[in-house]
Amino acid sequence: MSTAPSAPGPAGVRGPAISVRDLRQSYGDFEAVRGISFDVAPGELFALLGTNGAGKTTTIETLEGFRRPAAGTVRVLGREPHREAVALRGRVNGVLQHSGVFGELTVAETVDLARDLATDPRDRAEVLDMVDLADRAGVAVRALSGGQRRRLDLALAVLSRPRVLFLDEPTTGMDPEARRGTWKVVSRLVAEGAAVLLTTHYLEEAERLADRLAIMHHGRIRVTGTLDEVLDGWGDRIRFRLPADVRTEDLPELPGATVTVEVRDAVPWAVYTVGGVSAADRAHRAMAALLSWADGRAVSLDRLELRGASLEEVFLGVADETAPEPVPA
Numbered sequence: 001m002s003t004a005p006s007a008p009g010p011a012g013v014r015g016p017a018i019s020v021r022d023l024r025q026s027y028g029d030f031e032a033v034r035g036i037s038f039d040v041a042p043g044e045l046f047a048l049l050g051t052n053g054a055g056k057t058t059t060i061e062t063l064e065g066f067r068r069p070a071a072g073t074v075r076v077l078g079r080e081p082h083r084e085a086v087a088l089r090g091r092v093n094g095v096l097q098h099s100g101v102f103g104e105l106t107v108a109e110t111v112d113l114a115r116d117l118a119t120d121p122r123d124r125a126e127v128l129d130m131v132d133l134a135d136r137a138g139v140a141v142r143a144l145s146g147g148q149r150r151r152l153d154l155a156l157a158v159l160s161r162p163r164v165l166f167l168d169e170p171t172t173g174m175d176p177e178a179r180r181g182t183w184k185v186v187s188r189l190v191a192e193g194a195a196v197l198l199t200t201h202y203l204e205e206a207e208r209l210a211d212r213l214a215i216m217h218h219g220r221i222r223v224t225g226t227l228d229e230v231l232d233g234w235g236d237r238i239r240f241r242l243p244a245d246v247r248t249e250d251l252p253e254l255p256g257a258t259v260t261v262e263v264r265d266a267v268p269w270a271v272y273t274v275g276g277v278s279a280a281d282r283a284h285r286a287m288a289a290l291l292s293w294a295d296g297r298a299v300s301l302d303r304l305e306l307r308g309a310s311l312e313e314v315f316l317g318v319a320d321e322t323a324p325e326p327v328p329a
């Protein structure tokens with residue numbers, strides 16, 4: 001007779017595959033991770049973005065069991081990674097920033113060695129084909145280029161059909177074609193039901209791959225949600241050059257918008273931020289009010305534009321600490 005687990009059990013069928021609650025980590029007196037929480041479901045890719053030193057690698061290393069949480073809890077397939085590494089072996093894998101493969105072996109020998117240690121591994125030909133290294137099978141690992149080395153790391157990580165995959169800047173050093181190839185492999189794993197936690201400095205990578213994302217800064221998650229939620233939360237911007245005959249204090253109040261004046265190349269611009277839920281609808285109303293104000297006073301709105309945010313703008317805002325409050329996930 002079997003009993004169903006009351007919490008997400010080792011089978012990981014129910015609940016998130018990765019769960020992080022109020023995680024804190026310190027190096028001596030320095031608190032690198034300051035209370036972060038997020039979940040990743042099976043078949044979901046979560047991108048952890050952030051400024052240099054934000055705490056992403058520390059978080060991933062904790063999830064991989066290399067560090068015990070200083071406070072808070074982390075669970076991977078329902079297990080505590082730092083205490084239950086054996087139970088997670090083979091079902092959880094990662095591509096770390098520094099790979100540990102042996103340089104003297106050939107690519108094929110390296111894959112075969114990893115296959116010997118795995119349960120139900122993919123065929124060597126299949127993995128080498130997945131990462132586009134089939135033509136390098138007989139080459140010594142030390143003779144691979146940096147980007148090819150990263151692809152071999154990925155091959156080794158996907159070989160055992162992991163349920164959870166940690167990818168710490170997996171495409172650093174890859175040319176654009178290799179990067180796209182990697183995206184294909186990662187997408188395939190997610191489609192097969194793996195939960196993937198990805199860190200990257202390539203925002204396009206997160207835009208392409210992430211079901212949900214978070215942006216970290218100084219140990220905290222500042223913004224999180226789907227890409228649309230993050231961009232909506234940041235809000236749309238209405239901008240125009242401030243006409244010479246309009247003083248800042250004469251600018252109109254617009255519904256649902258806040259105004260600032262930014263100086264670009266010594267020219268002042270009026271910038272209205274229309275944020276929050278259904279920003280597009282509010283931006284429309286704010287724009288209509290602005291046009292009516294300008295018509296009434298015969299003011300010309302030079303270089304008038306209405307634009308939604310890009311992920312890059314949100315990222316830079318987080319780095320500048322001008323981000324709005326986090327959007328609920």
Ligand SMILES: Nc1ncnc2c1ncn2[C@@H]1O[C@H](COP(=O)(O)OP(=O)(O)OP(=O)(O)O)[C@@H](O)[C@H]1O
Pocket residue numbers: 027030032050051052053054055056057058059
């Ligand atoms: N072994 C260590 N000893 C002391 N401080 C550390 C150690 N490892 C990391 N740190 C510090 O902890 C903070 C978080 O580092 P972490 O590597 O987690 O950031 P990151 O977000 O991965 O950064 P990057 O984008 O630059 O890779 C940084 O300020 C870093 O200097």
